[in-house]
Structure formats: structure tokens, C-alpha cells
Amino acid sequence: MQRLRTLLASNLAGETASEQPAPISAQGEGAVEDEDLIEIDPLDLFCSSIDTLLSGSIDQTIEPGGGWSSRPTRLSGVGDGRGEIQQMCRRGIPPSLRCAAWIINVVAAVNREWSKSECDEFGTFRKVRVIDHGWELVLKSLFPDETDLTEATVIDMGIGPDQMMNLLLHDHGGSPIPDKGIQSLTKVLHAARDSLGLEFCPLLPDVTCLLLSFMPESYAYATIRQSAICRFAKTFSDLMARNFPQTHQAMDQIGALTAVGLDPILKRFFVPLLKRKHVLRIMDIYTSEGAHAIFRIGCTLCCLAHAHLDANVLSYCDSPRMWWEGVKRFTHSKYFHFDIFLQQQAYGSRQGSIRVMSRPIFPRSEYVSRLISSNEEWAAENEHHIPILQEMKPIGLVEGKCPIVLAKHSPERLSLSKWLPPALQSTRLELIYxxxxxxxxxxxxxxxxxxxxxxxxxxxxxxxGVVLGMYATQTWHNNPSGYGDGECFLFRLTPNPECFKYQVTASLTAKESLDAEEFISTIDDAGQLMISSLNFISMGVGEDGSSALRLNEDLTRGSTSRCINFGHADLIGDSSEVFEVGLVETYRFVRDVDGEPVDKTDVWKGLFD
Structure with missing residues (x-):
């Protein structure tokens, strides 16, 4: 084994991150000799699992007899066909192989025209550098400064704050998720929302926790990027009515088949109902079979629980919460055997070519897909009735050769996001001066x-310790006559952030203290929000004709005064109206999608006129 490690180190040096999955090796019975391992190209080895969420250890052994090769490479012949692989996933994926197997399953399900070798490559070291590099680009876009991540919070994706609190405190592993795991969860959920556009996806927080229990952040994001998360309650109800009408009637009467009533399955991915080891087994199947597995296992689980719950108990069950508590009691009892449930209830057991099953045959995935499509309109209508916590995020940054100082920290950029017009809130700042x-x-x-x-x-x-600012709606240039419009505003960024926007009625308050001629002159001046020359730049008109905020010709001295059209007292508060200026920075806005400026000026305009 030492020779293999040396070979791996020489081939992968400098190409993988410190938290990148290690190669899987066989241990104990069934292990092969070192001479055989040396013949393997290290880049063909499957990546082993790593617990990013809880930082726990993962058993790296591969037990013989499960169909999984003791030499886990993409050329080892594991599962020659999709049907065989699905059967192996139902029996359970070895923990050490879940990182590789889960992402391979999802890639194969989405890209059905690809060969098995092409899909398997995503679970090997050949793709590590590509996946990690893609994740680094996403993180750089989402969190350009370390304070962006520090200030970021976990997005609930529609699961609700109470359920999210349960998830963080005890639902995954029975103890609180450590800070490092919460940070990883935060990164992946923000990437799913801001890069993939998943605004409402209640299943995602739990699915992400399960992925991070066996994957680095980069692989969890790549898996989510390839997969489609199901969210349709009506489809679940329709399948229950078709296959298990008695259970459907009992659940429907107490509201357990509504969009909210099905939370433990469609929002929480069985986490509140089953033991963690059983949830992971369902995750093995879900990555291979997709949403069809959720419907199939969920419907048959409800039917089985309904059959075992005492009729007297059911008579007192008058709410979805009580129903799911009963289901949990059953699944955690000695009467529930997960493997038997999968083989005989959910999928049936096979004897040769004969399926032994006492329940109605569950519809094929094609039928379920058509049912989901037919219920899309219903799902869209009901989705709007579910409250989602909207989180304002700081405006982003574009790193360049000139270091950013005054807008570096996320709290200041969060304030800017709140003040800017909606069209600019999803852009990024690029330093131009x-x-x-x-x-x-x-x-x-x-x-x-x-x-x-x-x-x-x-x-x-x-x-x-004060930072002031001006938002300009026209290009700064030499124009003493004045320009700009009512969208311009002044602000204090630190301390105590406050924005002072244009108020047309503010000028009218001066009417009582001015005669008619002076009043008209004041109103005219109020429209000149930006005034600049070769000697100064300024914004706003002060009560005495001075500027609300003004800088001199070499940008070393500034002054403020009470402003007519911005309705503020003092930008600096109790400080002097005249002050020394430290650093000055000016930013333009660029689109987050392609990095192109939101607006451009014609730098050649007038050159040959």
C-alpha cells in the first residue's frame, strides 16, 4: 500500500485540495496484493467519502458479497448496466463509496446518452480538479470578501425557521452540527440559490446535509447542480389514491396529504421519520432513481404504517403531526425491518423472473413523470401561498489590480444593496478610481x-472613522451648470449607516422664509444635484447656497452643509462642516452574469466631430 500512496502523491501533487476525498482502497478480507494495485492508474480510482458536515470518521472498508468491487475504479466492472446498479443501490452503497456513487448516479440519470465510462469518470480523481475549480469560481463570485461569508446565514429554502432549527440542532447525527459544518451548508445553499436559481426547494437543506455527510462542498454542489429536486404534494396524493385508497382516505381526512401535511417527506426527505442509517439508504436509491424513489418509498411507508397502527390509536389521530408521530413510532420499533420493507413492500422481492408482491404494482417512472407534469400548474399556484424568508444579500465585488478598501466589508455593501435601485441590487462593484x-x-x-x-x-x-458617499446617475464631468436627477442620493456608510434620498417636497419647506424670487431660485437650484468643475465636485444644494457634500480640486478637503433637497441634518453629525479627506474610491456596476458593465459610455465621443 505504501507504493500506491507514493504513486498517488507523485501523480496528484499540487492538484487536489486538503479536504479532497482520498482514494478508496480495499481492506481486510478480499483485499488484493500491492502488485495488483500498482497496475491501476491512480486517476481511475474512485474518490472516497469524507464527512464535511460533522467531521466524523467514515468506514473505508468494502465488504465482500455486496456486488461492489474491492478494486473500486471506473474500469473495475461494477454494475455493468443501469438496472444492475439500481439493484445494488437498493441493497445499500458502502459508506466509503457514497461520494463517488452518488455523483455518478446523478450524472448518469441526467445524461442518459453518455456511456457508463463517461459517467463513472465523475467519481474518479480525473474530475477532482475540474469540480474543485468550478466550486472555487462559484465561491469567489458569491463571497468576494471573507466578511461576506461571515455575515451570511443559512437559507431555509422554504423549509421554515422551526424545521431549520431542528435540522441544525439534532436531526442529522443526533447532536448540533458544528460551526464548520454549518458554514459548509451555508455555502452550498447560497450557491444553489444564487448560482442555480433554486428559490423554493424545501427538500434541499436536508439533501445537502446528507450529501455533505459523505462529500466535500465542491462535490455536494456539483451533485445538486446535476439533479432535480421534487416538490409536488398533489402527485404524492394522487399516487396514494391510485395505489393505497384506504390509507389515502385516512390521511386525507386529517390533512396529512396537503402541501404542508407532507412536510416530513417532501420537505425533510424522511429525516424526522426514519433512523439516519435508513435515510442514507434512501439517499442511495434517490441518487440512482430520482424523484420516483421518494414517491414509491413514501407511499408504501405510509401504507405499511397505516396497516400496523392500532385502529383505536388512529381514531384519536386528528392532525398531520399526530399521524407522523405514529409513523415515527412504528419505524423506530422492533416491528419495522427496513430491508424487508424495501424488498417486499416498496420494490417487491424477485424469485427468478417472478416478482413476489402482495401490494398493487407501483407505477413506472414514466407515469410518475407525466403525473408530475400534469400537476405543475397546481404546484405553482400553491407554492405562492407558502412564505419564504427573503434575504437581502450584499452587493458583490470584482477583484482587480487595484486593492478595494472602503467597500471591502459585507455589512457596508449590504447597506448599499438596500439603498440602490432594484435593477442594481444584483450587480457587483468594480473599482475604477x-x-x-x-x-x-x-x-x-x-x-x-x-x-x-x-x-x-x-x-x-x-x-x-466616518465614510460618506454619493450615488451618481450621470457620468461625472466638468459641468458647473449642474446635472443629475432625482435618483441621486447621499449616504453615510459608517458609522450608523443612513441614506438621504432626494425629496422634492423638502424644497417647499423653505417657502415661508423666502420671498417669491428667492423661492423660485431655490427650486431651480434643487434640480442641480450634481455640480462639478475643474475646482470641485459636489452633490446637493445647501441652505446657504453651498453644497450638501463637496470635495476640492485635489480631493484632500471636503465640506458638508444642511441640504434642501436631501432632507438631512448633517452627514457627519456633530463633526465640523469642513474636514480632511482620506481615501477616495469610485465604483461602477457590472452584471453578475457575464461581468460586463451595466452601462458604458462612448469614450471616443466627440473625438473626430
Whole structure:
């Protein structure tokens, strides 16, 4: 084995992360000799499982007799056909192989035209670098600064705060998920929402926890990216009525077949109902067979529980919660045998070509798929009645050669997201001017700002711990006559973030203290939100004709005054109206999808006119 490890190290050095799955090797009975292992290309070895969620140990042995090769490579001949592989998954995937087997199953289910060798490659070391690199790009886009991840919270995806609390505290492993595991869960769920567009997907938090119990973050995300998560309660109810009408009637009377009543199965993936080892077995089957497995196992489980629950007990069962408590009591009792349930109830047992089964034959996956499609309209209508916690996220960043300082931390960018127009809230900030990098001159400021229309300028009040800002809706340029519109606003970013937006009625409050001519002049000035020249840049008009916020020609001194059209008292509070300016930064907005600027200016305009 030492020679294999040396060979692996020489082939994979520098290509894999520290938390990347290790290669699987056979242990104990059935292990092969080192001479045989040396003949294997290390890149063909399947990745072994790793517990990212709880940081626990995973048994790396592969017991003989289960159909799984003791030399687990993509060329080892494990499961030559899809039907054979599904049968092996129903018997249970060895824990050490779940990372590789789960992602292979999902890839094969989605890409049915691919060969077995092409699908199996996703579970080997040949794909590690590709999968990890893709995940790094996603993380860089979602969390450009470390504070973005620190401030991020776990998304409930529609599961609800109470169920999410149960998930984090005891539903996976019987003890609270450690902080490192919660952080991994947070990353994957944010990636699923923001990169894959999964806004409402109640199954996803539990499925992600199960994936992270045997996979690194990158593999869990790649598996979710390939899979489709089912969420249709009406399809479950229709299948119950077709196959198990008596159980359907009992559950329907107490509301256990509604979108909310089916939470333990369609939202929680059986986690509140079954022992964890049995939930993992269902996950083995789900990755191989898809949503059809959830319906098949869920329906037959309800039927079996209904048959075993005492009639007197059922007479007192008047709510979905009581029903599922009864199901849990049964599945955790000595009367429930999971393997027998799968073989004889859910799938039936085979004797040669004869299926031995006392229950009605469950519909084929094609029928279930058609039923799901026919119920899509119902699902969409009912989905809107389920509250989802909407989380405002910080506006993103584009890292460049010029270091970002004033907008680096996520709390400040979260405030900006709340103040910006909706069309810009999902963009990213790209630094186009920094006084530290481009120098302190108003000419350079205009030159750098010429590439953008909408910009955010941040300036530091020297030695005061205060950061002020201006949101401009037109390109900054030399124009003492004034420009801009009512979408411009001023703000204080730190401390105590506060936004001061344009208020047309604010100017009217001056009417009583001004004569008619002065009042008209004041109203005209109020429309000149941006005024700039070769000597200063400013935004807003002060009560005495000065600027609400103004910077001098070399951007070293600034001043503020009470403003007519922004309705604020003082940007700096009790500080002096005149202050020394530290760092100045200006950002433009780029699209998150392709990194292109939201708006561009024609830099050649007027050159040959």
C-alpha cells in the first residue's frame, strides 16, 4: 500500500485540495496484493467519502458479497448496466463509496446518452480538479470578501425557521452540527440559490446535509447542480389514491396529504421519520432513481404504517403531526425491518423472473413523470401561498489590480444593496478610481469616471472613522451648470449607516422664509444635484447656497452643509462642516452574469466631430 500512496502523491501533487476525498482502497478480507494495485492508474480510482458536515470518521472498508468491487475504479466492472446498479443501490452503497456513487448516479440519470465510462469518470480523481475549480469560481463570485461569508446565514429554502432549527440542532447525527459544518451548508445553499436559481426547494437543506455527510462542498454542489429536486404534494396524493385508497382516505381526512401535511417527506426527505442509517439508504436509491424513489418509498411507508397502527390509536389521530408521530413510532420499533420493507413492500422481492408482491404494482417512472407534469400548474399556484424568508444579500465585488478598501466589508455593501435601485441590487462593484492608486487630482477622477454612467463614490473623513458617499446617475464631468436627477442620493456608510434620498417636497419647506424670487431660485437650484468643475465636485444644494457634500480640486478637503433637497441634518453629525479627506474610491456596476458593465459610455465621443 505504501507504493500506491507514493504513486498517488507523485501523480496528484499540487492538484487536489486538503479536504479532497482520498482514494478508496480495499481492506481486510478480499483485499488484493500491492502488485495488483500498482497496475491501476491512480486517476481511475474512485474518490472516497469524507464527512464535511460533522467531521466524523467514515468506514473505508468494502465488504465482500455486496456486488461492489474491492478494486473500486471506473474500469473495475461494477454494475455493468443501469438496472444492475439500481439493484445494488437498493441493497445499500458502502459508506466509503457514497461520494463517488452518488455523483455518478446523478450524472448518469441526467445524461442518459453518455456511456457508463463517461459517467463513472465523475467519481474518479480525473474530475477532482475540474469540480474543485468550478466550486472555487462559484465561491469567489458569491463571497468576494471573507466578511461576506461571515455575515451570511443559512437559507431555509422554504423549509421554515422551526424545521431549520431542528435540522441544525439534532436531526442529522443526533447532536448540533458544528460551526464548520454549518458554514459548509451555508455555502452550498447560497450557491444553489444564487448560482442555480433554486428559490423554493424545501427538500434541499436536508439533501445537502446528507450529501455533505459523505462529500466535500465542491462535490455536494456539483451533485445538486446535476439533479432535480421534487416538490409536488398533489402527485404524492394522487399516487396514494391510485395505489393505497384506504390509507389515502385516512390521511386525507386529517390533512396529512396537503402541501404542508407532507412536510416530513417532501420537505425533510424522511429525516424526522426514519433512523439516519435508513435515510442514507434512501439517499442511495434517490441518487440512482430520482424523484420516483421518494414517491414509491413514501407511499408504501405510509401504507405499511397505516396497516400496523392500532385502529383505536388512529381514531384519536386528528392532525398531520399526530399521524407522523405514529409513523415515527412504528419505524423506530422492533416491528419495522427496513430491508424487508424495501424488498417486499416498496420494490417487491424477485424469485427468478417472478416478482413476489402482495401490494398493487407501483407505477413506472414514466407515469410518475407525466403525473408530475400534469400537476405543475397546481404546484405553482400553491407554492405562492407558502412564505419564504427573503434575504437581502450584499452587493458583490470584482477583484482587480487595484486593492478595494472602503467597500471591502459585507455589512457596508449590504447597506448599499438596500439603498440602490432594484435593477442594481444584483450587480457587483468594480473599482475604477482610487486616490491611493490613481493619484489625487480632479482631472484623473473625471478620466476614470468617463467609462461609467452610474457610479458610487466613497470618501473617508480623515481620522474620524466616518465614510460618506454619493450615488451618481450621470457620468461625472466638468459641468458647473449642474446635472443629475432625482435618483441621486447621499449616504453615510459608517458609522450608523443612513441614506438621504432626494425629496422634492423638502424644497417647499423653505417657502415661508423666502420671498417669491428667492423661492423660485431655490427650486431651480434643487434640480442641480450634481455640480462639478475643474475646482470641485459636489452633490446637493445647501441652505446657504453651498453644497450638501463637496470635495476640492485635489480631493484632500471636503465640506458638508444642511441640504434642501436631501432632507438631512448633517452627514457627519456633530463633526465640523469642513474636514480632511482620506481615501477616495469610485465604483461602477457590472452584471453578475457575464461581468460586463451595466452601462458604458462612448469614450471616443466627440473625438473626430
Amino acid at each position: 482610487s486616490s491611493n492608486y490613481h493619484g489625487r487630482s480632479i482631472e484623473m477622477f473625471y478620466r476614470q469616471c468617463s467609462v461609467a454612467i452610474h457610479t458610487v463614490t466613497l470618501l473617508e473623513v480623515f481620522n474620524a
